[in-house]
Structure formats: structure tokens, C-alpha cells
Amino acid sequence: MVTPLSEIWYTRCPVPTPVGLAAQLGYLEQTFAEAGVALKSIIDSPDRAIRESHFNHTLEWSFRHGGNVPPIRARSEGRDTRLVGITWTDEFQAIITLPESGIRSLVDLAGRRFGVPCRPEGIVDFMRATALKGLVSALSLEGLSVSDVELTDIVQKQSVLDTQEGPSLFGLKRRQAYGDEVAALLRGEVDAVFVKGTAGIAAANLIGAVQVAEFGFHPDPNIRINSGSPRVLTVDARLAEERPDLVERLVAVIRKASQWAEQHPDETRRFIARESGATEEQVLAANGPEVHRHLGIGLDPDLVAAVGHYKDFLHDWGFLERNFDIDAWVDRRPYDAIDRRAVA
Incomplete structure (x- = not known):
């Protein structure tokens, strides 16, 4: 018996995702309306307790597409979720410094202070995890390790939920990323920081930073793997379990949006810019001219392995409650059902 359902919750990160594209195109709302189901946005809810589910996946009848740290953490805490799709969209990832630091190469980082964001307890500190993975990846390119640098906390007093509230937003939906890292650089408290994506490239541009290393498009996928890749x-x-038909609809409509993107590069870049709160120029610089070809979704073994690789990194660095089997998290049934219908 099909469980009656009139609404479901969903959320997405403000980054390039086919879910965001499907939402902007109207595909997402349409496909669920055809099933008599209304969509409600978690991240846009005025209720802070609802918005927390964007980070801890507590709401039933919900789906989420975005950075992988919060859902991996939620799974490690015992949250009963399923991994039903993976998207890999490469993006700018870099270690930056100020011109006066004298740092011009990764080797120059040895013995210097690397700034790592540190937020209050509560929601998993995904920005810290992201910066540390970026540092580990970058240093490995020169045979260095984290022990070769001095990790310096950039203490951030507000939780990520606080940054979505209050007059300091100046009418915007959220605070721009990397403000605290840039401030620490300018005050001389740290010598280098990690940045990524459109927000990272905008911050680097704003302060006229020196790029010590960029590795968001490195040929080795293990170097590129981070919170947003994949x-x-x-x-x-x-x-x-109770409405697999809706999960099938979700996967199918995301595939539809992905196919649309491949045929509409200019429009896709505009949609991504709107989604990210960035300019088209920043999207082009941060994601490359072929971004419209990298918004697909699937559960290919190499994609699952990439998520597993980052999950192990998070566990090794103490970001997870406990380790878990990545393959047991994967649910391929929506793809099997779609393929069966296609054959039929």
C-alpha cells in the first residue's frame, strides 16, 4: 500500500547542483505536483529547528543535495538515510596568501601558520573539514604533510545557522564565505588559508591574493576530493522505503535537468550564478567553461569510492561519531526501476 503524502521537505546547497537547476527550471515542482505532492524548502524555513535539518538530516520525508560532510556525519550518528545519487562538479580549490608573506610555493609553507576555521560545537564543522582536506591534498603534491606547517585556528563565534540571521546580512540570504579567513590574513594572524568555489575565487580577487597552489582540476581525483567534490x-x-516512486521521480527529473544543461551552456552558467550568489564571470573562473557537462548524477563505482575516500578522511580526522560501510548506505533501486521502465 502506498503511503499517502501531500508534502515533502527538500534542501540544496547554494552551489552548482542539478537539483538547483531542476528547481529553477520548474521541473522539480512540476514532477512532484503531478504526484499530488508539494515541496517545502528546509533551508528557507523561518524555523531554525527546521533549517537544522539541512545539516543533520533529521526531518522525515525529505531529500538533500549538496556538500557531503553533513550527510556523512548524519549517517555516522545513526541517521537512517539513503545515498541515492552523486554529482561531481569540479571547482576552484586553492591555498592563498598575501603578497607580503613571501610564500610563493607549497615548499614555502613549511613552518608557516596555516589558518583553519573553527566554529562552535553543534553542527559538524564542515568548513574546518574542507580546509584541512584542501591542505592535506596541496601538501601531498610536494611530499609534505600537515606536521610540516603550524595549524592556527581561526575561531568563528557564530554557528553556521547564525550566519543566516540578523542585520549583518544587509538584506542578503547568507553571509559570504571566507570573511573570517580573509580578516585573519589581513591582521597577520595567519600566513595562508584555503578557499574554494565562486566565493573563494571572489575572496582571493578582493584582496589581491597570491595563489600558492590550485588543485581543483588536478588529474588525480583523490587530490580533488573534498566537501564539494563530489x-x-x-x-x-x-x-x-514507503514512497520509492517519489525517489524515482526525483532521480528522473534530475537526469532531465542534467540533459538540459548539456544543451544550454550559457543559460546553465546563468542559473549557477543565480544559485551561488555569484557573477557569471566568477562561475566561469571557478567551475570552468565545461561546467554544463558536469551536472550529471549517478552511482557509478568511482563516484561511490570518492565519497568513501572522503568519509574515511573525516573519520581519521575525528569529524565522525563512528565509521560505517559506504556500500550499505548506497540505494541503487531508483536507477534499477528507471532502467526497467526504459526497457519495457
Whole structure:
């Protein structure tokens, strides 16, 4: 018996994702309306407790597409979710410094202070995890390790939920990323920081930074793997088990948006800019001219292995409650059902 359902919750990160594209194109709302289901946005809810589910995946009847740290952490805490899709969209990732630091190469980082963001306890500190993975990846290119640099905390007093509230937003939906890192650089408290994506490239441009290393498009995928590479689509267990038809609709409409993107590069770049709160020029610089070809979704073994690689990094660095089997998290049933219908 199909569980009656009139609405489901969803959320996405403000980054390039096919879910964001499907939402902007109207595909997402349309496909669920055809099933008599209304969509409600978690991240846009005025209720802070609702918005927390963007980071801890607590809401039943929900799905999420975006950075992988929060859903991996939620799974490690025992949250009953399913991994139903993975998207890999490469993006700018770099270690930057100020011109006066004298740092011009990764070797020059040895013995210097690398700034790592540190937020209050509560929601998993995904920005810290991201910066540390970026540093580990960068240093490995020169045979160096984290022990060769001095890790310096950049203490951030507000939780990530606080940055979505208050007059300091000046009418915008959220605070711009890397403000605290840039401030620490300018005050001389640290010598270098990690930045990524459109926000990172804008911050580097703003201060006229020196790029010590850029590795977001490195040929070795293990170097590129980070919180946004790849991004994951997850659903809660009730949605997956009691309404698999809706999960199939979700995967199918994301594929439709991905196919649309491949045929509309200019429009896709505009949609991504709107989604990210960036300019088209920043999207082009941060994601490259072929970004429209990298918004697909699937569960190919190499994609699952990439998520597993980052999951192990998070565990090794103490970001997870406990380790878990990545393959047991994967739910391929929506793809099997779609393929069966295609054959039929």
C-alpha cells in the first residue's frame, strides 16, 4: 500500500547542483505536483529547528543535495538515510596568501601558520573539514604533510545557522564565505588559508591574493576530493522505503535537468550564478567553461569510492561519531526501476 503524502521537505546547497537547476527550471515542482505532492524548502524555513535539518538530516520525508560532510556525519550518528545519487562538479580549490608573506610555493609553507576555521560545537564543522582536506591534498603534491606547517585556528563565534540571521546580512540570504579567513590574513594572524568555489575565487580577487597552489582540476581525483567534490543526494529512510516512486521521480527529473544543461551552456552558467550568489564571470573562473557537462548524477563505482575516500578522511580526522560501510548506505533501486521502465 502506498503511503499517502501531500508534502515533502527538500534542501540544496547554494552551489552548482542539478537539483538547483531542476528547481529553477520548474521541473522539480512540476514532477512532484503531478504526484499530488508539494515541496517545502528546509533551508528557507523561518524555523531554525527546521533549517537544522539541512545539516543533520533529521526531518522525515525529505531529500538533500549538496556538500557531503553533513550527510556523512548524519549517517555516522545513526541517521537512517539513503545515498541515492552523486554529482561531481569540479571547482576552484586553492591555498592563498598575501603578497607580503613571501610564500610563493607549497615548499614555502613549511613552518608557516596555516589558518583553519573553527566554529562552535553543534553542527559538524564542515568548513574546518574542507580546509584541512584542501591542505592535506596541496601538501601531498610536494611530499609534505600537515606536521610540516603550524595549524592556527581561526575561531568563528557564530554557528553556521547564525550566519543566516540578523542585520549583518544587509538584506542578503547568507553571509559570504571566507570573511573570517580573509580578516585573519589581513591582521597577520595567519600566513595562508584555503578557499574554494565562486566565493573563494571572489575572496582571493578582493584582496589581491597570491595563489600558492590550485588543485581543483588536478588529474588525480583523490587530490580533488573534498566537501564539494563530489556532492551527494540523500533521502530519509521513510521516503526511500514507503514512497520509492517519489525517489524515482526525483532521480528522473534530475537526469532531465542534467540533459538540459548539456544543451544550454550559457543559460546553465546563468542559473549557477543565480544559485551561488555569484557573477557569471566568477562561475566561469571557478567551475570552468565545461561546467554544463558536469551536472550529471549517478552511482557509478568511482563516484561511490570518492565519497568513501572522503568519509574515511573525516573519520581519521575525528569529524565522525563512528565509521560505517559506504556500500550499505548506497540505494541503487531508483536507477534499477528507471532502467526497467526504459526497457519495457
